[in-house]
Amino acid sequence: MxxxxxxxxxxxxxxxxxxxxxxxxxxxxxxxxxxNDYMLYTPLLPDVAGGLIDPRFVVISLADSLPKVRLVVxxxxxxxxxxxxxxxxxxxxxxxxxxxxxxxxxxxxxxRLFDVPGLAEHARGLKTVAEALYLREQLLRQLELADHEDDPEVRRARRTVVVVGASYAGTELIAQLRALADTYADRRGVDRSEIRFLLLDTAERVMPEVGEKLGDKVLEVLRARGVEIRLETTLSELTEDHVVLTDGTVVPTHTVAWVTGVxxxxxxxxxxxxxxxxxxxxxxxxxxxxxxxxxxxxxxxxxxxxxxxxxxxxxxxxxxxxxxxxxxxxxxxxLGVGAAAPYKHKDMGLVVDLGPGFAVANPLGIRLAGLPAKIVARAYHTYAVPRGVNRWAITLTYLTNAVTPRPLSMLGLVSPEEASFGVSEGIPADR
Ligand SMILES: Cc1cc2nc3c(=O)[nH]c(=O)nc-3n(C[C@H](O)[C@H](O)[C@H](O)COP(=O)(O)OP(=O)(O)OC[C@H]3O[C@@H](n4cnc5c(N)ncnc54)[C@H](O)[C@@H]3O)c2cc1C
Structure with a gap:
């Protein structure tokens, strides 16, 4: 079993x-x-949250892939x-x-949740399809509401996104959400600079996994795209319409992603x-x-x-x-078939896709940034997805995205409750 x-x-x-x-x-x-009756290819969840990839393409059907296995959902x-x-x-x-x-x-x-007041109620994670879809819809919904808002303070809050956690998952997420917001801004006649993105981490560096040089490159690219980065800073409180940073700054927002580890x-x-x-x-x-x-x-x-x-x-x-x-x-x-062996594997490095035209990667210790890393990252994920039909769908999506912008339509399928840490990830309230 x-x-x-x-x-x-x-x-x-x-x-x-x-x-x-x-x-x-x-x-x-x-x-x-x-x-769930599927295997989830989590490394592409940031692309789902950014509206680039359809969620069906990152789930691998167990009934199709494991026909000889008895499935108990x-x-x-x-x-x-x-x-x-x-x-x-x-x-x-x-x-x-x-x-x-x-x-x-x-x-x-x-x-991993911390004892921060309001965290479980007002933040969402990025471990499940429901959470990724929710973050996409929440961003689009807030941008839409902001367009009809007369009060400049409230409009600014609706146009602010906070992501906590600057390791690869949080960094990929903010890059994809930024790309989604930029697409929205271009199509709806909003100035891109009016949509504020804030990336926080308690660490001194972003993405320590890829080393100092690539980490600095990531900082440079994200900043050029208008992402504010506050290191050695996290949240001390969350409410429905604002968060408080550990340095005391109050940031009005309705969209908070918590991606600080597992x-x-x-x-x-x-x-x-x-x-x-x-x-x-x-x-x-x-x-x-x-x-x-x-x-x-x-x-x-x-x-x-x-x-x-x-x-x-x-x-x-x-x-x-x-x-x-x-x-x-x-x-x-x-079970009496063959001989056991110990697990031994030397880490082969990481690929980190950072939205339009940019990625970083360190396959086998070789540092890559920009277009070469982008090609390696996309080729790697397409190859690593464990089913042919999903690979095909993802490849077509990437090709389509090379010539047309990502879709913006809201589907309204996931409620805030369904995307909560308790319902979506099964985290008990006392944890
Ligand atoms: C956004 C994101 C991006 C990532 N990107 C990368 C990357 O680029 N490269 C990389 O190497 N890693 C990446 N990771 C990490 C990677 O996803 C995990 O390390 C990997 O999924 C771990 O595999 P696993 O089989 O242990 O657990 P999972 O893949 O999480 O699978 C656990 C399974 O157990 C099921 N389950 C949980 N509880 C129960 C229960 N009580 N009963 C029955 N079933 C249960 C779950 O539903 C799920 O099917 C990323 C993770 C995230 C969240």
Missing amino acids: IVGSGFAGFTCARRLCRTLARRGERDVEIVLVTP ATAESVDLAKKTVTVTSQHHAPRELSYDKLVLTPGSVT TGAPVLSTLDLPMERGRLVVDEYLRVPGHPDVFAAGDAAAVPDLTAPGQITPPTAQHAGRQGRTLARNVAAA
């Missing part, structure tokens, strides 16, 4: 099917428990390690207990197993110590980094997908 259909769980299920089929093993049933609420059962719930069924022989825990992570999925804390930095402790074979039938990987697990002794692998898709392959191998070995 695999819990979670993200990079690690999806890859594990797919590889395990292939490995078992190759060995003619027909007596193994693979059950995948997941709240439900949430794992708890695990009884002694009885070897998982209790699952869904909107449409009463809680059920499912039995397993081998358990793979890959429920990923959720947005912590292990809530279900992990029900397991009573050792954790490190919010993630389940596992050994290099991705086994939970003391439980030979239980495996974990991806953002949910503190996987030892064999290329950097003493450290754990960062929570990235690059590692989660590869750990999925090791999971498949080691679960198969535990």
Whole structure:
């Protein structure tokens, strides 16, 4: 039984099917428990929020990709390690207990929230399709309302967007939202400079992941596009119509994105197993110590980094997908097929797409910025999306966007409640 259909769980299920089929093993049933019937390609969520890519193109249908897997569309609420059962719930069924022989825990992570008054009520994250769609619609709705507003103070608030978190996800998000707002401004006759974007982070630098030189380049490009960047600053309070920064500045706004990092999925804390930095402790074979039938990987697990002794692998898709392959191998070995192997992967760098005509990347330590990085970033994502039909749709979207502006129509599909951290990501109110 695999819990979670993200990079690690999806890859594990797919590889395990292939490995078992190759060995003619027909007596193994693979059950995948997941709240959604898709695998979400999260690295393109900023493009969804920016209205560039249709949300359907970044979700990979499990029924189509994993036809041999028994899909249980439900949430794992708890695990009884002694009885070897998982209790699952869904909107449409009463809680059920499912039995397993081998358990793979890959429920990923959720947005890390801090004890900031008003945060859960007034900010939204960027981990789910609902959140990405909501941010797009919220920006367009506020811009539309601003156009009909007589009070200059209120108009300014509606035309202000605050993004908290300047690592790659937050930076990509603000670049895409800026591009969406610029498209709106051009089409609706608004001066681009009247739409204010503010990027905050407690760190001293933006995107520490790409190093100082590329980070400086990113700062320069974002500033040239009119994004204000305040480092060593975060929020101390949020209300319906303004936020207060830690330096005391009051910024009137109705649109706040909170992209400050992640912590292990809530279900992990029900397991009573050792954790490190919010993630389940596992050994290099991705086994939970003391439980030979239980495996974990991806953002949910503190996987030892064999290329950097003493450290754990960062929570990235690059590692989660590869750990999925090791999971498949080691679960198969535990079932008597093949031999187990430790997880070892040296980080290959990052690609960061920063909206119109610009990206930065450091593949294999080679620093790239501008158009070459843009080509690498788009080629990489198109290749890495794990299904042909999605790749095709994304490629066509990029080509279309090269000759026509991104669409602005509001669909009004996601309510503020549906995009909240509680409903969208399943974060309990007391966390
Ligand atoms: C906006 C954004 C951009 C990113 N860009 C990049 C990038 O460019 N490069 C990169 O390497 N990484 C990137 N990442 C990080 C990457 O998305 C994660 O590291 C990766 O998704 C982790 O994979 P995972 O399988 O551990 O978890 P996820 O992919 O998060 O999957 C977890 C799965 O578990 C399910 N689940 C959760 N709880 C339960 C439960 N109780 N029961 C059943 N199922 C459950 C979820 O619904 C989901 O299907 C980005 C992340 C974000 C948010």
